[in-house]
Amino acid sequence: MRYIEPHGHMVSRTTDDYQAMVTAGCAAVCEPAFWAGFDRSSADGFRDYFRQLTDYEPARAAKFLLPHFSWLCINPKEAEDLALAADVLAMIPEFLAKPNVLGIGEIGLNRNTRNELKVLEDHVALAVKHDQLILVHTPHLEDKLKGTRLILDLLASHRGVKPGRVIIDHVEEHTVQLVLDRGFWAGITLYPDSKSSPPRAVDMLETSGHDRIWLNSACDWGVSDPLAVPKTAFEMRRRGHSAEFVDQVLYQNPVRFLSQCPKFRLPPT
Amino acid sequence: MPTPRSTALVDHSFVPTRAKLIEVAAFLDRVERYGAADDFRCEALRRAAKVLVDGKPARARRILEQLSDPSTKPDRVSSGKAALGAWQKPAKR
Numbered sequence: 001m002r003y004i005e006p007h008g009h010m011v012s013r014t015t016d017d018y019q020a021m022v023t024a025g026c027a028a029v030c031e032p033a034f035w036a037g038f039d040r041s042s043a044d045g046f047r048d049y050f051r052q053l054t055d056y057e058p059a060r061a062a063k064f065l066l067p068h069f070s071w072l073c074i075n076p077k078e079a080e081d082l083a084l085a086a087d088v089l090a091m092i093p094e095f096l097a098k099p100n101v102l103g104i105g106e107i108g109l110n111r112n113t114r115n116e117l118k119v120l121e122d123h124v125a126l127a128v129k130h131d132q133l134i135l136v137h138t139p140h141l142e143d144k145l146k147g148t149r150l151i152l153d154l155l156a157s158h159r160g161v162k163p164g165r166v167i168i169d170h171v172e173e174h175t176v177q178l179v180l181d182r183g184f185w186a187g188i189t190l191y192p193d194s195k196s197s198p199p200r201a202v203d204m205l206e207t208s209g210h211d212r213i214w215l216n217s218a219c220d221w222g223v224s225d226p227l228a229v230p231k232t233a234f235e236m237r238r239r240g241h242s243a244e245f246v247d248q249v250l251y252q253n254p255v256r257f258l259s260q261c262p263k264f265r266l267p268p269t
Numbered sequence: 270m271p272t273p274r275s276t277a278l279v280d281h282s283f284v285p286t287r288a289k290l291i292e293v294a295a296f297l298d299r300v301e302r303y304g305a306a307d308d309f310r311c312e313a314l315r316r317a318a319k320v321l322v323d324g325k326p327a328r329a330r331r332i333l334e335q336l337s338d339p340s341t342k343p344d345r346v347s348s349g350k351a352a353l354g355a356w357q358k359p360a361k362r
Contacts, residue, residue, distance in 0.1 A: 080347055111347040112338070141352035145337035174333040199282065200329065238281065 001025040001243075003229050003250035006258065007106070007135075007169060007187060007216035009034045010068070011057055017219070017226045018064040024230040027251065028067040028266055030258065031057060032106035032135050035077040037221055043087035046074065050091070054098040067266060069258070071105035071135050072096070079110070079119035089122055096130055102261045103127065105135025106169060109147040112139060121154060128160035133261050135187075136168045138175065140194065148175040152182050165260055167214070170195055176208045185257055189218045190228035198232040202239060205249060214254045293318065313355035 002025045010018070010031050021029065031053060040046060053070040061068035072095055074088040095101060104127040109116045127134045136155075139147035151168065155161050168179045169187035172195065179186040188204060189195040196204070201215055217228035225231070233246045258264040297315065300306045317332045325331070338356040 077350055110350065111352070112343055113347045114343045114345060116347075117343050139352065141354045142336055142338050142356040143352045145334065146340060149341065150343060172333055173327070173330040174337065203329070239278070 001230065001233055001246065001250075002027050003233065004214075004254040004258070005029040005217060005219075005226070005229055006214050006254040007032060007189065007218045008226060009218070009220035010061065011052055012221035013219060013226060015060070015064070018061060018066060021226055022064050022066050024227055026066060026230075028069065028264075029061060030069040030071065030102060030254075032071040032137075033073045033075060034106065034220060035075040039078055039081075040084075043084060043091060046088045047091060050095045054095055054100055058100050069100045069102045069264060070098075071103050071133075072101060073104050073107045073123055074119065075106065076108050076110040076116050076120070076137060076139075079116045080113065082115055082118065085119045085122070089119075089126060092126060093130065096132065099263060102258060102264060103133030103135060105133075106137040107134070108137035108151060108169075109139050110137075110143070112143050112147045112150060117150060117154065120151070121158075124155065124158055124161060128158065133258075134161070134166040136166060138168060138170045140170075144170070144172065145174055148178055152178060152184075155184070156182065167257060169216070170218070171204075172196055173200070173204060176204050176213075180208060180212060185212045185214070188213060188215050190215060190225070190232055191218065192223050192225060198228065198235040201232055202235050202241075205236075210245070210249050210253070212253070212257075213249065214257065215250060309357045310353060310355045 005021060005026050005028070008029050008031060010029060033049065033053060050072055053072065057070070058068040072092050074085050079085050104123050107120055107123040109120060124134065136151055138144050138151065148168070155166060163183035164185070167185040167187050170189045171179055171186045176186050188201045190198055190201055205213060215229050215232055217224060217226050219226040229250060233250055236246050255266070293314070297311065300308065300311050305311060313336055317335050320328050320332050320335065336355050
């Protein structure tokens with residue numbers, strides 16, 4: 001079996017995780033910029049983080065023969081500080097030419113505030129200006145439905161946004177169809193306690209289609225499982241889905257979306 | 270969509286699902302015992318549980334919708350970094 005991990009915060013994981021992922025068939029990992037668990041105190045903190053995402057982490061992954069790609073942004077959890085966000089946004093173009101950078105992400109909303117929405121709007125404008133793919137984080141728990149609607153309306157209002165170049169992540173049963181109906185790609189995140197479980201993810205594939213959907217573990221420093229994607233393959237096979245179906249959802253779909261960035265190239269298998 | 274034997278689907282999912290349902294029941298007993306049953310999140314859980322037995326489809330979607338913030342305008346300020354899992358109507362000022 002082969003799969004892509006399209007959303008993993010590998011700077012928070014150990015080399016054991018890299019080894020386990022490669023052993024399970026992982027062919028590439030993509031790492032969106034994320035909240036560190038605490039607010040960074042200045043834009044320089046982000047500069048160091050972006051260096052980690054574009055220089056150090058790809059080298060660490062390469063030791064396990066795993067291609068590593070990244071996305072850049074200031075995460076919505078730190079978007080309340082508009083001055084800090086402006087400084088970080090101004091710095092991002094310096095890093096866009098790095099060979100492993102795929103686009104802008106994970107941008108989006110956390111608590112659905114006006115400031116978060118302003119910073120999201122600025123990120124979208126930056127992505128459009130530099131012709132970048134976009135990876136959107138949708139809020140947690142009770143905030144997800146409202147946040148998803150706000151995000152969809154904002155993206156629809158921007159003339160330069162092409163829905164086929166945007167993936168809206170962390171969808172659940174109440175948001176997956178909203179996203180797909182507007183022409184965007186949808187990401188299902190597999191978490192032990194929140195977001196989706198492997199059985200629920202397969203339910204969504206069965207009821208909402210599987211053409212523009214990818215699965216990810218979004219593994220980070222919190223409760224998460226870097227092998228959640230291959231474990232979901234087992235749930236698919238147990239229900240009678242074919243090996244071709246598994247390959248399409250776990251490998252071909254992310255490759256199709258990510259290949260819209262010419263820098264996403266995988267070594268021949 | 271494939272058509273696995275329906276009994277196979279139940280065979281491998283019933284016991285784990287049974288365990289989760291009992292966890293819900295035990296949690297509701299526990300919060301009563303500890304005097305926390307009127308926490309808005311526990312009330313939301315009891316309301317959501319009614320969806321399980323109303324005989325209508327899309328239970329997961331409807332429970333998620335029921336636990337969601339129904340408002341449509343962005344908030345003026347953040348009430349904190351973390352969501353709580355159920356929506357509580359803001360107190361009138």
